[in-house]
Each structure stands twice: as structure tokens, then as C-alpha cells.
Amino acid sequence: MAITLRDWGYIVADDDEATRAIRRPREPRAAAGQPAYPVPGGAGDGRSAPGDRGSAGAGGGRDKSETTIPRMRSKVYGKPRSGETPVRPLGGGSGGEDDDLREEQPGFGGRGGGRRPRRIGRLIVRILAVVVAVLLVASVVGYFWIGSRLKSVDAFTDYSGRPAATPGDDWLLVGSDSRAGLTAAQRRKLATGKAVGKRTDTMMLLHIPSSGRPTLVSLPRDSYVPIEGHGNDKLNAAYAFGGPKLLTKTVERVTGIRIDHYMEIGFGGFVGIVDAIGGVNICVKQDIKDHKAGINLKKGCQDMDGGTALGYVRTRATGAIPDYDRTQRQRQFFAAVVQKAASPGTLLNPFSSVPLALSAADSVAVDPDTGLFDLLSVGLAMRGGPVTTAVPVGSLPTINGAAVVKWDTQKALRLFEALAQDKQVPKDVLTK
Structure with missing residues (x-):
């Protein structure tokens, strides 16, 4: 039996031997009436269910035609990580909750990842503004103070x-x-x-x-x-x-x-x-x-x-x-x-x-x-x-x-x- 937890991007498969959790990013929404994610062993999945290992081949291995779980895009280099299936660009989802959650996570390049640099930038601008203001005031005060010391x-x-x-x-x-x-x-x-x-x-x-x-x-x-x-x-x-x-x-x-x-x-x-x-x-x-x-x-x-x-x-x-x-x-x-x-x-x-x-x-x-x-x-x-x-x-x-x-x-x-x-x-x- 398999249960899809779409909000968290997990598929939990339960069989007689073990329980496995596979985390994967949300796939683009399918057309109405079609599952958003291929369920192992389901139609169009190209893989056998966890309990049906024999159907994968005589040696029990994975068929090369199986669909590879999509990989996350690297935030640092902006390139897809190794994998056989193309990965959709970040931020290109359908706007579901999992997209929002992912955007909040610093490592995913969303809003959370840019908040700290923006806050630091604003702080630097404020400090520079204060320094400039102090220098201007000091210059004006110094000008009149030194000018008052001139001998006439x-x-x-x-x-x-x-x-x-x-x-x-x-x-x-x-x-x-x-x-x-x-x-x-x-x-x-x-x-x-x-x-x-x-x-x-x-x-x-x-x-x-x-x-x-x-x-x-x-x-x-x-x-x-x-x-x-x-x-x-x-x-x-x-x-x-x-x-x-x-x-x-x-x-x-x-x-x-x-x-x-x-x-x-x-x-x-x-x-x-x-x-x-x-x-x-x-x-x-x-x-x-x-x-x-x-x-x-x-x-x-x-x-x-x-x-x-x-x-x-x-x-x-x-x-x-x-x-x-x-x-x-x-x-x-x-x-x-x-x-x-x-x-x-x-x-x-x-x-x-x-x-x-x-x-x-x-x-x-x-x-x-x-x-x-x-x-x-x-x-x-x-x-x-x-x-x-x-x-x-x-x-x-x-x-x-x-x-x-x-x-x-x-x-x-x-x-x-x-x-x-x-x-x-x-x-x-x-x-x-």
C-alpha cells in the first residue's frame, strides 16, 4: 500500500520488509484526473511496486527505462544536479503550499535566502548616511570655529x-x-x-x-x-x-x-x-x-x-x-x-x-x-x-x-x- 503526502513531497511505501521515505520535489501538476506524482507500481510509472520485485527483471534489478526521481537544482551554481530527468526551474511551480514553504527555506533561493543580505545592505546605507551627516555637521562647525580664530x-x-x-x-x-x-x-x-x-x-x-x-x-x-x-x-x-x-x-x-x-x-x-x-x-x-x-x-x-x-x-x-x-x-x-x-x-x-x-x-x-x-x-x-x-x-x-x-x-x-x-x-x- 502506498500513501502520497503531497504537501511535504514524500511518498511513503509500506511493504513486508521495510518502510522507505523518499523525498522529492513537487512535479508540475498533471492534467485533471491524473496523479501529480507517479506512484511506484502505478500506471505510467515504469517501475514495480515495492512488493513486486520480480517484475523488474529476472535479476531483480531496475529497468533502465524507469523514471529517475527529479533532483533539486543547485542554489549555488544554478545548474541541475546529476539525474536523468530534467528538473523544473525553481520558482516555476504552480504556486502550491510546498512552493511557498520551499521559498521560505534559505537554501532554496526564495524569499528567506535574500532577507539577510537585504537587511545588511539597509544597515550599511543607514550607517553611511549617519557618517556623512556627522562629517557635514563637523565641517560646518569646524569652518566657523577656525574662521573665528583668524586674526584681524x-x-x-x-x-x-x-x-x-x-x-x-x-x-x-x-x-x-x-x-x-x-x-x-x-x-x-x-x-x-x-x-x-x-x-x-x-x-x-x-x-x-x-x-x-x-x-x-x-x-x-x-x-x-x-x-x-x-x-x-x-x-x-x-x-x-x-x-x-x-x-x-x-x-x-x-x-x-x-x-x-x-x-x-x-x-x-x-x-x-x-x-x-x-x-x-x-x-x-x-x-x-x-x-x-x-x-x-x-x-x-x-x-x-x-x-x-x-x-x-x-x-x-x-x-x-x-x-x-x-x-x-x-x-x-x-x-x-x-x-x-x-x-x-x-x-x-x-x-x-x-x-x-x-x-x-x-x-x-x-x-x-x-x-x-x-x-x-x-x-x-x-x-x-x-x-x-x-x-x-x-x-x-x-x-x-x-x-x-x-x-x-x-x-x-x-x-x-x-x-x-x-x-x-x-x-x-x-x-x-
Whole structure:
């Protein structure tokens, strides 16, 4: 006697010798009136019933024409397992209860098998969303917090005859010899000396055009120019006489360009910024040994930390015109520092961008209308490399016992007119 348990896909056959349970998948439903599964020994089965072994052949073996029990499809490889009868694809049943039960089982590739991966995927998406939200909030908070730490300095004044606003952005970049914030040990290590107060060792005019490459112009500190209320004197004397306001006013008058932003940095801040970005690679044109600047450099490209870099831009031990030669190194180093600071490797790395931002905020002084975003815009504009030059020199006379630099008036006028009109500087007025 055989009983078919269709709900579970079992056929239980009972005979005199043993009870056997054979599990097999549900076959496609037959036409009405036909059994859904062939019963051993039944019509169309091709096999004898369990108790009728003799009919299978003289040797009692199985006839090769017997139908093989269908095999399950492999979930892993998606291929039928070995067997003689083709196996119907999973999910292709008639929708009976056994199909639903099979779908619930993880090993059968149904709904149960995909639930855990989907839950894990949703969890990952939620975690990423939280991380992004936290980073955005931290970035906004950090931006305003660091921006609030910027030192502000009054650098502009309105006066009769002040140049009108010009296209693009014009920055006056000032490097002073201020030792503020340096300990006695740091002064000895950096060879900065014991001078008090501060003077403008470096002055550069940076013009960022509406489009195209920016132009970085060195203004030699010994430039002999008119200073309001003090006659003609060296350009750096304007800072000594009247601070940032008088210096900015003097630069505007001699160049005809209205300054939009002012930025000043001392020795200590310069060292901190260079160290924050992990140093800068600079190619030295010749051996330089200067105990006053604390350096002993060999010719060739090399990485410089903050202390070495400070000596490199300060030394006056090279060139027929020491101050003029120094302005070349200052432009070279400023461009290299800004480009590295604005590189993705620095900005996207919190271990370098955060120290850089903090160091800049604590050591840079800017006019009240200049913020952190303006400083970042300088770096982004300089990434492609600026056009660098110095004011064309006409002569190097000695006046009142001091060596000064007189500009080539005609070439200097053409240089500054091009910048004021946001045009490319003529090549014949560019200097190395």
C-alpha cells in the first residue's frame, strides 16, 4: 500500500520488509484526473511496486527505462544536479503550499535566502548616511570655529585719489620678521636673531584674474618709492612708519591697483604652516651655506621642513643683487607651499588639513573682510601654478648711504596696467 503526502513531497511505501521515505520535489501538476506524482507500481510509472520485485527483471534489478526521481537544482551554481530527468526551474511551480514553504527555506533561493543580505545592505546605507551627516555637521562647525580664530588687522583706509575697484582679486601678501610667539630656544634653532618689533621682509602682489592663471609679483623691499608724510624711502619703511594701513596705501599709489585683501604672516607662522603640510620639495639652484640663516643646502631638489624653508627664503648670501635673488626664492617657495596646501592629498586628509587650518588661523593676520573661504580660494587659484615675476628694475643707486632699487618706470607701468585691466602681462616685462 502506498500513501502520497503531497504537501511535504514524500511518498511513503509500506511493504513486508521495510518502510522507505523518499523525498522529492513537487512535479508540475498533471492534467485533471491524473496523479501529480507517479506512484511506484502505478500506471505510467515504469517501475514495480515495492512488493513486486520480480517484475523488474529476472535479476531483480531496475529497468533502465524507469523514471529517475527529479533532483533539486543547485542554489549555488544554478545548474541541475546529476539525474536523468530534467528538473523544473525553481520558482516555476504552480504556486502550491510546498512552493511557498520551499521559498521560505534559505537554501532554496526564495524569499528567506535574500532577507539577510537585504537587511545588511539597509544597515550599511543607514550607517553611511549617519557618517556623512556627522562629517557635514563637523565641517560646518569646524569652518566657523577656525574662521573665528583668524586674526584681524586694519589694513585699508579711504583717501582722496584711491584707485577704483578693478576686475579680479588683488592681494597684498606680507611676510614680516616678527619673532612673536617664538621661545628663546626656537629663535636660536631658527637663527632669527634677537631683533624686536617687526619689519616687512617680503611683499608680493597677487592678482587672481576672472579667468586664467594668477600673477604673483615681488615688490622688492628696497624699492625707492614715495611714502605719504615721509618723502621718498624704501618700501618696507612704510610699514615701519604707519603699519599695514600706510603700507597698503603706498602700494596702491605706486601701482594704481586697488588692494582687495591683505594677509600677513610672521616667522613662527611660516614655520608652522610648512610643517603642517609635511614640508615642501624645493629645487635649489646652487649650494647655499649661511650661518646667519641657519642653513647649509646642497644644489638639487630636496624636501624642506619649516625651519630649513625659513632660512632658504631669508638668506641674502647668493646673487649679484642679494635682495633681488631672495625675491625669486620667496616667490618659488610661496607658490610651492600654496599648491601643496590646496592639493587633494592635503585637503582631504584630516591629519594634514586640520593642523594646517589651525596653524594658518593662529599665525595669519588678515583684513576684517577676508575670511577662511577667501584664503582657500587663493590656494585653489594657485593649483595650476601662477605666473611669477618681479617689478622690472631700472637702476640700483645708493641714496643717503643706503642701496635702493629704482624701478624701470615704463615697464613697471605696463605691468601694473595689465593687471588692473585683468589682462595677460606682456612677456617683455616679465622677469625671472
